[in-house]
Amino acid sequence: MDSIIVTGNGPLHGQIPIAGAKNACLTLMPATLLSEEPLTLTNAPRLSDIRTMRTLLESLGAEVAQMQGGQVLSLSSHRIDNHRADYDIVRKMRASILVLGPMLARDGHAVVSLPGGCAIGARPVDLHLQALEAMGAELDLRDGYVHARAPGGLRGGKVDFPIVSVGATENALMAATLARGTTVISNAAREPEIVDLAQCLRKMGARIEGEGTHTITIEGVDRLHGATHAVVPDRIELGTYMLAPAICGGEVTCLGGRIDLVAAFCERLDAAGIDVTETEAGLTVARRNGRVRAVDVVTEPFPGFPTDLQAQMMALMCIAEGSSVLEERIFENRFMHAPELMRMGARIDVQGGTATVTGVETLKGAPVMATDLRASVSLILAGLAAEGETVVNRVYHLDRGYESVEDKLSGVGAKIERITSQ
Ligand SMILES: CC(=O)N[C@H]1[C@@H](OP(=O)(O)OP(=O)(O)OC[C@H]2O[C@@H](n3ccc(=O)[nH]c3=O)[C@H](O)[C@@H]2O)O[C@H](CO)[C@@H](O)[C@@H]1O
Numbered sequence: 065m066d067s068i069i070v071t072g073n074g075p076l077h078g079q080i081p082i083a084g085a086k087n088a089c090l091t092l093m094p095a096t097l098l099s100e101e102p103l104t105l106t107n108a109p110r111l112s113d114i115r116t117m118r119t120l121l122e123s124l125g126a127e128v129a130q131m132q133g134g135q136v137l138s139l140s141s142h143r144i145d146n147h148r149a150d151y152d153i154v155r156k157m158r159a160s161i162l163v164l165g166p167m168l169a170r171d172g173h174a175v176v177s178l179p180g181g182c183a184i185g186a187r188p189v190d191l192h193l194q195a196l197e198a199m200g201a202e203l204d205l206r207d208g209y210v211h212a213r214a215p216g217g218l219r220g221g222k223v224d225f226p227i228v229s230v231g232a233t234e235n236a237l238m239a240a241t242l243a244r245g246t247t248v249i250s251n252a253a254r255e256p257e258i259v260d261l262a263q264c265l266r267k268m269g270a271r272i273e274g275e276g277t278h279t280i281t282i283e284g285v286d287r288l289h290g291a292t293h294a295v296v297p298d299r300i301e302l303g304t305y306m307l308a309p310a311i312c313g314g315e316v317t318c319l320g321g322r323i324d325l326v327a328a329f330c331e332r333l334d335a336a337g338i339d340v341t342e343t344e345a346g347l348t349v350a351r352r353n354g355r356v357r358a359v360d361v362v363t364e365p366f367p368g369f370p371t372d373l374q375a376q377m378m379a380l381m382c383i384a385e386g387s388s389v390l391e392e393r394i395f396e397n398r399f400m401h402a403p404e405l406m407r408m409g410a411r412i413d414v415q416g417g418t419a420t421v422t423g424v425e426t427l428k429g430a431p432v433m434a435t436d437l438r439a440s441v442s443l444i445l446a447g448l449a450a451e452g453e454t455v456v457n458r459v460y461h462l463d464r465g466y467e468s469v470e471d472k473l474s475g476v477g478a479k480i481e482r483i484t485s486q
């Protein structure tokens with residue numbers, strides 16, 4: 065299992081290119097199942113999760129080719145000869161549930177393993193299922209699988225989500241493109257990944273209005289055609305690398321970054337004493353003179369502060385002046401990085417969904433364990449600011465969501481290397 069060794073090395077300077085968004089690409093790839101014609105995705109990130117989605121789609125009969133080093137994905141679902149998404153693949157990645165809506169919409173039947181819980185919380189899929197039922201699907205949960213049928217095809221319906229769910233909005237949106245009649249999704253998620261999906265589906269011939277607002281209206285069409293679409297930049301990778309100069313000092317430009325993707329996060333950085341400037345190239349980040357100030361954070365659906373940046377923000381707060389309160393409102397168990405950060409000298413008190421961080425002058429390098437994707441990278445960020453060496457173990461989580469993290473950070477002056485062990 066690989067480890068990453070980080071040694072605190074002072075201010076960072078230079079540029080970091082931001083890849084296409086994992087969470088957008090993992091939604092765009094299953095959209096291929098809606099059409100017999102090819103879908104080409106450019107600006108795709110090179111990540112293990114993308115390979116897992118490729119394996120899943122191929123298991124259903126789709127053809128997937130990775131070109132230009134993996135940055136271009138050519139997907140073709142000319143035929144789907146297997147409508148069963150197996151537990152062995154689905155269990156590796158929650159986004160697998162996103163094949164359900166498209167398969168059901170296209171062929172009227174699908175069997176998909178329940179993705180199950182993962183470390184950060186229970187993560188049920190009841191809202192995905194309710195949305196499909198509102199479109200006339202007949203669902204049966206047996207042997208850990210969702211058995212879905214829509215013998216006469218899906219029909220448009222009213223999908224009213226009691227809480228905002230990104231994944232359920234995506235599944236409903238894709239399914240509705242081929243349903244007969246009009247579907248109205250209320251309390252829809254407004255994340256940039258939803259907007260990206262809607263834009264891609266529209267290029268494929270879907271009739272969609274209102275993406276990026278609370279209400280999305282979809283007029284079903286008989287068939288979708290091929291399209292080419294560039295994946296939106298990864299706002300979470302962007303926010304993560306913006307925190308590197310915030311923690312270490314210096315000035316770093318995140319190439320391709322846009323304020324509109326991370327506005328709530330930038331507002332918190334500003335309050336903490338970090339300057340962010342938007343240019344044509346991207347976002348340039350520099351720490352103002354003096355210590356970072358403690359700020360409070362509440363995670364919320366977009367446009368609020370993203371849950372996927374909470375762990376990384378906590379790393380910054382560990383060295384801030386004063387106390388900050390971080391409230392996690394999306395997932396019930398997303399503070400597993402806290403005990404690991406405490407091994408590095410951080411002062412953190414976790415009570416339920418709230419973590420109070422009292423900043424210390426310096427962190428100290430230590431061996432730590434990555435427990436999930438964003439927790440892993442928060443430990444790397446903390447290691448960049450710590451005295452001495454931090455060894456982050458179990459970095460396979462990291463490879464799900466960050467491409468070439470060592471190259472990107474060493475490119476701006478960080479001392480970081482990967483140790484590969486058999
Ligand atoms: C709103 C939000 O911030 N969603 C995040 C969530 O998306 P993801 O799509 O994984 O999760 P959802 O947006 O669906 O979950 C939001 C909340 O709804 C609950 N829920 C969800 C579906 C369901 O059927 N039943 C149910 O109760 C979840 O447990 C959670 O508390 O994780 C992703 C990966 O970390 C993030 O990129 C998304 O930003």
Ligand SMILES: C=C(OP(=O)(O)O)C(=O)O
Binds near residue numbers: 087157182372438
């Ligand atoms: C937790 C994440 O991903 P997933 O929903 O695939 O687990 C994430 O992107 O931070």
